[in-house]
Amino acid sequence: MSSWLGGLGSGLGQSLGQVGGSLASLTGQISNFTKDMLMEGAEEVEAELPNSRRKEIEAIHAILRSENERLKKLCSDLEEKHEASELQIKHQSTSYRNELQQKEVEISHLKARQIALQDQLLKLQSAAQSENSGAGSVPTTTASSSSFNYGISHHAAAFHDDDMDFGDVISSQQEINRLSNEISRLESEVAHWRHIAQISKAQGSNSSDQSEICKLQNVIKELKQNRSQEIDDHQQEMSVLQNAHQQKLAEITRRHREELSEYEERIEELENLLQQGGSGIAVTDYPKIHEMQRTIQVLQTEKVESTKKVEELEDQIKDISRKLLSSENDREVLRKEQERLNVENRQISKECENLKLECSKLQPYAMKQSDTVKEGESILPQSTSLEEEVFRLQQALSDAESEITRLSHLNQDNLTEDNLELKMRVQVLEKENSLLSQEKEELHISLLKLNNEYEEIKNTTVRDMDLDSKLHDLRLNLEAKEQELNQSITEKEVLIAELEELDKQNQEATKHMILIKDQLSKQQNEGDSIINKLKIDLNDEKKRVHQLEDDKMNITKELDVQKEKLIQSELVLNNLHLTKQELEDKIEDLVDQLNKSQNNNLNIQKENFELKEHIKQKEEELSRVRCELTQPLHQDSNSNFKDDLLKEREADIRNLKQNLSEVEQLNENLKKVSFDLKMENEKLVLACEDLRHQLEESIAGNNQISLEKNTILETLKTEKGQLEAELCRAEKRLLEEANKYEQTIEELSNAGNLSASALQLEHERLIKLSQEKDLEIAELKKNIEQIDLDHTETKNILSSSLEERKQLTQLINEKELFIERLKERSSELQEELDKYTEALRKNEILKQTIEEKDRHLGSMKEENNHLKEELERLREQQSRAAPVAEPKTLDCITELESEVSQLNVIKDNLEEEIKHHRKIIEDQNQSKMQLLQSLQEHKKEMDEFKYQHEQMNVTHTQLLLEKDEEIKTLQKTIEEIKTQLHEERQGIQTENSNIFQETKVQSLNIENGSEKHDLSKAETERLVKGIKERELEIKLLNEKNLSLTKQIDQLSKDEVGKLTRIIQQKDLEIQALHARVSSVSYNQDIVYLQQQLQAFAMEREQVLAVLNEKTRENSQLKTEYHKMMDIVAAKEAALLKLQDENKKMSTQFEGAGQEMFRETVQNLSRIIREKDIEIDALSQKCQTLLTVLQTSSTSDEVGGVNSNQFEELLQERDKLKQQVKKMEEWKQQVMTTVQNMQHESAQLQEELHQLQAQVLVDSDNNSKLQVDYTGLIQSYEQNETKLKIFGHELAQVQHSIGQLCNTKDLLLGKLDIISPQFSSGSSLTSQSAGSLKTTKSETLSEASQHEIEELRKLLQEKDAAIRTLQENNHRLSNSIAATSELEKKEHEQTDSEIKQLKEKQDVLQKSLKEKDLLIKAKSDQLLSVNENFTNKVNENELLRQAVTNLKERTLSLEMDICKLKEENEKIVEKTREKETEYQALQETNMKFSMMLQEKEFECHSMKEKALAFEQLLKEKEKGETGELNQLLNTVKSMQEKTVTFQQERDQVMLALKQKQMENTAVQNEVQHLRDKELRLNQELERLRNHLLETEDSYTREALAAEDREANLRKKVTALEEKLVSSSSAMENASHQANLQVESLQEQLNVVSKQRDETALQLSMSREQVKQYALSLSNLQMVLEHFQQEEKAMYSAELEKHKQLGAEWKKKAENLEGKLMSVQERLDEANAALDSASRLTEQLDLKEEQIEQLKKQNELRQEMLDDVQKKLMNLVNSTEGKVDKILMRNLFIGHFHTPKNQRHEVLRLMGSILGIKREDMEQLLNEDQGGVTRWMTGWLGGGSKSVPNTPLRPNQQSVFNSSFSELFVKFLETESHPSIPPPKLSVHDMKPLDSPRRRKLDINVPESFKDTTEPRSGRRTDVSPFLAPRSAAVPLMNPAGLGPGGPGHLLLKPISDVLPTFTPLPVSPDNSAGVVLKDLLNQ
Secondary structure, rough: OOHHHHHHHHHHHHHHHHHHHHHHHHHHHHHHHHHHHHHHHHOOOHHHHHHHHHHHHHHHHHHHHHHHHHHHHHHHHHHHHHHHHHHHHHHHHHHHHHHHHHHHHHHHHHHHHHHHHHHHHHHHHHHHHHHOOOOOOOOHHHHHHHHHHHHHHHHHHOHHHHHHHHHHHHHHHHHHHHHHHHHHHHHHHHHHHHHHHHHHHHHHHOOOOHHHHHHHHHHHHHHHHHHHHHHHHHHHHHHHHHHHHHHHHHHHHHHHHHHHHHHHHHHHHHHHHHHHHHHOOOOHHHHHHHHHHHHHHHHHHHHHHHHHHHHHHHHHHHHHHHHHHHHHHHHHHHHHHHHHHHHHHHHHHHHHHHHHHHHHHHHHHEEEHHHHHOOOOOOOHHHHHHHHHHHHHHHHHHEEEEEEEHHHHHHOOOOOHHHHHHHHHHHHHHHHHHHHHHHHHHHHHHHHHHHHHHHHHHHHHHHHEEEEEHHHHHHHHHHHHHHHHHHHHHHHEEEEEHHHHHHHHOOOOOOHHHHHHHHHHHHOHHHHHHHHHHHHHHHHHHHHHOOOOHHHHHHHHHHHHHHHHHHHHHHHHHHHHHHHHHHHHHHHHHHHHHHHHHHHHHHHHHHHHHHHHHHHHHHHHHHHHHHHHHHHHOOHHHHHHHHHHHHHHHHHHHHHHHHHHHHHHHHHHHHOHHHHHHHHHHHHHHHHHHHHHHHHHHHHHHHHHHHHHHHHHHHHHHHHHHHHHHHHHHHHHHHHHHHHHHHHHHHHHHHHHHHHHHHHHHHHHHHHHHHHHHHHHHHHHHHHHHHHHHHHHHHHHHHHHHHHHHHHHHHHHHHHHHHHHHHHHHHHHHHHHHHHHHHHHHHHHHHHHHHHHHHHHHHHHHHHHHHHHHHHHHHHHHHHHHOHHHHHHHHHHHHHHHHHHHHHHHHHHHHHHHHHHHHHHHHHHHHHHHHHHHHHHHHHHHHHHHHHHHHHHHHHHHHHHHHHHHHHHHHHHHHHHHHOOOOOOHHHHHHHHHHHHHHHHHHHHHHHHHHHHHHHHHHHHHHHHHHHHHHHHHHHHHHHHHHHHHHHHHHHHHHHHHHHHHHHHHHHHHHHHHHHOOOOOOOOOOHHHHHHHHHHHHHHHHHHHHHHHHHHHHHHHHHHHHHHHHHHHHHHHHHHHHHHHHHHHHHHHHHHHHHHHHHHHHHHHHHHHHHHHHHHHHHHHHHHHHHHHHHHHOOOOOOOHHHHHHHHHHHHHHHHHHHHHHHHHHHHHHHHHHHHHHHHHHHHHHHHHHHHHHHHHHHHHHHHHHHHHHHHHHHHHHHHHHHHHHHHHHHHHHHHHHHHHHHHHHHHHHHHOHHHHHHHHHHHHHHHHHHHHHHHHHHHHHHHHHHHHHHHHHHHHHHHHHHHHHHHHHHHHHHHHHHHHHHHHHHHHHHHHHHHHHHHHHHHHHHHHHHHHHHHHHHHHHHHHHHHHHHHHHHHHHHHHHHHHHHHHHHHHHHHHHHHHHHHHHHHHHHHHHHHHHHHHHHHHHHHHHHHOOOOOOHHHHHHHHHHHHHHHHHHHHHHHHHHHHHHHHHHHHHHHHHHHHHHHHHHHHHHHHHHHHHHHHHHHHHHHHHHHHHHHHHHHHHHHHHHHHHHHHHHHHHHHEEEEHHHHHHHHHHHHHHHHHHHHHHHHHHHHHHHHHHHHHHHHHHHHHHHHHHHHHHHHHHHHHHHHHHHHHHHHHHHHHHHHHHHHHHHHHHHHHHHHHHHHHHHHHHHHHHHHHHHHHHHHHHHHHHHHHHHHHHHHHHHHHHHHHHHHHHHHHHHHHHHHHHHHHHHHHHHOHHHHHHHHHHHHHHOOHHHHHHHHHHHHHHHHHHHHHHHHHHHHHHHHHHHHHHHHHHHHOOOOHHHHHHHHOOOOOOOOOHHHHHHHHHHHHOOOOOOOOOOHHHHHHOOOOOHHHHHHHHHHHHHHHHHHHHHHOOOOOOOOOHHHHHHHEEEEEEEOOOOOOOOOHOOOOOHHOOOOOOOOOOOOOOOOHHHHHHHOO
């Protein structure tokens, strides 16, 4: 409504503005008319009267035409408003309809829920009827359902009226269309008449008749009337539509409320509605009132009839309600009874549960009683408890029966079915009691067994706990020791690493020396280089050998350690196995005890049964005695009877004595079995004596009974039957218990025998197990070796994993820092986003301002169009009035001036707009630049993130791969460990398998994580691509924007500058023209100007056509824009709620009224001002004309402007117009660019949003990555924890192995005691241990090789000792095997017996379970029935609450509806007030229009005065004054007439408007009455329909009630019959119940007697319990003793462990001492290295000297080369030859020497020739025979001649050669003189060069070379300073060399190399440091 009223106000304002525009055009036309009048001149003054009349008519016609146009515009505006209002109405109606539909849906839901609740009620009632014999029914539900049906039908009928209303709207729309068509037709007619008028004007014919004018006036009047009528009709239709819409809304809301209220009070509302219908018809017209009264009378009659029907129905309802009440009362009574029964059932069930609890309580007592029977009691142990339970059950039964009787008394009048049910329940309870009594007995037995087992298990668990605690302590100690060992091992490894580093340093030093030597040796031959290579290869091999030896050393050490660990693990295993065996033995003992107790129970039960049978026999004898006593009473005297009695008693006593003797024999047998059972036998004797006393008492009682009457005998008979039955039961129980006790006694005796044998069996088992353990230890040793290897590998893996963990922690820290940076950046980004959002808001505000400017532009365009139209009219007038040019030129000039001023104004506006647009564009550019910068920053950040992310992924993948490899290696190692330990321990296997599964799962998880990382990579790449594309687009857009802005700036600057220049020029030209106009030059070239004007007019028409097309396009765009705006407004309005609209309507209505008032006042004031301005302008014109006339001369020349100047002015004006057009086009372009910019900004916004979304996605991905990373870290931590757990498990395994070793030691210790052979073995071991200690103490100072050899020897000795022990174990195991087989056979027998007993027990337990299941099923059924009943009650209560809640809701809804009604009424009142205000405003508008018309008349009069002044001026020129006076008089008369005409017209107009107002009021009233009639008719129809429906419903209800009555009567008759039958059944039941009560009372008496007996038995059993408690305490003392012994054992083991720890500590200390000595040696070696460095410095000095000497020796070297060549030649020539002179001398000497000494000469010759001594001796021996043979052999060169070969190194040593050989050598040297070598020659310095050295090497035998090689170490260098530490000064003494060996040979070449130092032979006892110190001292 508010928007509609606002639209009306704006439309009014526009129409008033248009009125002002039309008035302005009128004034322009009037001024044209006056000009024409002036042009015509004075010639036509005579014929002016008819022409003036015609002109007036034409003026009136023009006014009417303008008014018609205004009205058309108003109509079009009103149509648009009407369409808008219709749209709003549609929206509102749709919203109301939606609300109505929602309400209907709610109502339908509520109805459905109520129907469902009613169905549930009906079901419950039917269930109640079925339970309570179906009494009563519910007729209210049908009534409610029928009422609901009515509501639905009525509600459905409510929407048909809406459709009718919308049909009315459509018809009104059609009428509006018809009216618009009529208006268009009228417009065409007006155009036709205007055309006729124009033709008449063009012709200028004065012959138009007055008849035609009259016709035209009549037509105009008719048109006016039609128009006013149409306007009034349109207004009335609008008001009617508004009223109709309001009424529809009111009706819809009212109907909705009525429908809601009808659900509660329909009948009352009918009456109220009838009254309203009667009272609301008193306002309309009389005929209508009569009709209404008739209808009211009809309605009243119908009402009376309906009230009667209603009363009848109410009576029927009351009757039905009474019946219902009675039925409900019956139902309540039945419910109460049912509740009581339920309570009783619960009580009974509780009693059953109590009985069960008592059974469970009595079971321990039964146990104790069974123990007492072991001691020999034959009394019933369980009968007391059972009798008590039976008594309680009977009491419960009696209570139940009493309740049954009470209930029967209550329900005898009402029901019989309850009785029958109670009977059934009683029977069921009795059956259950019997079943419970049977089950109790079975439960007693099972409980006894369970309690025994529980106690045994408790004892075992206590022991296990102690053992576990001790084991835990031992394990902790072992772990601590292992940690110490590990520390020592690590220290050792560190020292070894340091040693290796020192070796490396030594090697580096030696390398340096070797390099120097290599440089010197390069000058030598190629052969030497080959030898060097070979030597290097040898050295490498030697190094490898040394490394292998070191490795061997380490492996042997590790083997020793592992062997010790194996021993410990074997001990631990042995301990574990021992403890396991002990526990198994204990469990077996407990099982045996259980079996024995079960057998005892069975024996006792058998004995009880036998005793019961015995008692039965006794009672039978008693009964016989009684019968015999009764017979003689009747027949004989008392004396005979007494004698018979005495005889019978004596016989009984004899029988009893015989029985006693048998019992005593049994007692003697029991005494033989065991001494412990004496007490039990004595108790049995006492029991027998008690029985005697009881028998004697019974005999005395019999004597007294015999004296009594027959009545007592009859009571005795009845008691006898009961006693017999009970005694039978008791005897059976006694026999069974006696059998059980006998079995227990036998089992105890067996247990006593077995206790001794069990110890032997355990001993044998231990021996067997020791043998098995030895075999297992042998296997375990192998496994443990493999495990240790695996352990070392795992250690390495753990170290690597720790390093990786450190790396991971570093990575995590980096990631955390990275995440913090990300967070900071995200916060910065959010701040930037906020800034951008603010900028976008500013942009939106700018958009709005631009839109406003567009609107202003549109208004300006409209004004331009008006100006153009005025220009066209001016041109037409110019074309018509061509001859008179003077005033037209003036008018043209004035028009041009006004146009120029207007154009200037437009230009200024356009410039301002351009500036504004520039600012906007600059702002947008700035914002775009900011956006670009931010986007670039985002891009950079994204690139950084991407790069970091990729790096992260790479690192993650690397880490994951490493982890996978590690995990795989770990899995392999663990699998190997698993396979090794699989055979020994299956428990550990399961744990490992679980762990492996976990690790596999983790590896899989890790793989999944890597896949996720890959996915995240792909996503990031996609995002990056998208961002790049976006950035490219943004760059392109920015470039476009920049180019556009540059173009705009250039255009704006250029064009604005041009325009300003042109305007300045024009201003100057206009000023010049003004000056010329003021001068007197008028009449030149007028014709030429007229022609040009016509040409210009044609051009103008063309331009105007183009402009019209443009304006059309603009108008089309405007309409589209308005439509779009309307749609948007409609959408926005639809979003608002109803209450907000109601509130806003009230506020906006007031504001809209005020705005309308203000706008109208402003428009009117503006129009008045414009009129004032026009009047001022006209007065000024008049003054200027007067001045012109005064100044002008009387000549015929008329003042004019030069044609050229005028043409220039016109051209300039056209140019200006074109420029304006250009400016407008440019403005449109700017607008389009701005719009494009807006679109681009919107796109940028979308891109921003997308980027934000991407950023969010990235953040989500980052968060996911973080989550994955945390997951990976967690998995890694879990893996680490698992590795730690593996480590712990390994430690535990080692610990357990250590324990097994300890146990093995203990076993060995025990075996020492057993076997004498073992003592010898132990002595051997002790000796070996002693020798170990001594050797260790000795070898600490010696080399490590000796230690290894000794350790090996010790290991061999230990192995020998172990073998001897194993042999002993095998012997023992063979002896144990035989005993174990016997034990197995015995065990198998016992197992078979136990299995049989278990099978029996299982059968009994199955039967028990079946009974339990039956009881549970019954109890579950009862509980389910009770729960169903309670659920039904709760559901009824919930339904009632729901009904009350619904009623409250309906009340609240009614209250809301009332409030809404009040609000609507207030709004209607406000609208009426606004209408009155609107009417007042219209009146004020009328007044203002009157004022306007007066002003127009004043303007007209002023114009006429001006004309008159002009005529006066002309008359002055001519001098005709009389005519002037006449003219003035005519003018005055015309003015008076016009004034009178105007007043008349105004009065007529006012009268017409008043009549129109009255007509509208009357029409409104008529419409209101019609609406009321329609409403009343509709209400009548609705009421009729409603009455018909109510009648139908009531008739249906009445029929249904009759049917119910018939059904109820039938049910009542059936119930009466049932009552009669139930009463008879109740009587029968009561009779039976009385009989049952009597029988139960008798049973109670019997049970009370049994209870007394059981009480006595209880007291006996308690005494037995006390005795058992004493025995238990004794057993506990024995157990404590055993535990103390075990503790002592464990303490001894602990001491042994401590001793071992002390030994290990000693070993560690010894190792530390060794390490200290090694460090000292290292220090010495370092000092030696320092001295070696000094020596190298000296060597450098020597090398300098050598270089000086080299120069001197170059000449000598040449000489030496010659000498060497000669020597070589000599050597080659003399190597295989002997000197002739020498041989000759020897030959001569042989013959000169005496014969005795010739052998020596021959030997010399042989030695020279290289013949061996043996061969020489043979030759000499042969030579004794003769000389010929010698001569032939010597001269002939036979086979025995030896070749002259040089000495080989294999043949003979130089040092062992004889004197002769030395002599020969001396001779050789003498025969070959050589040049003496110089001192310190280069060849002497190079040891490899000299041939002498080579010869030495060749001559040295292999044995010495082999010995020297280990000495020389890894290098061939002989110098001790150049060799490494291990080579130069060996720490170990080699095997082959002793002190003073041939080690000095290697040191000989040092004299050649270093002549300054004298080498010393190194003894093996001296260390390297001592040797070096000696050298330094030298």
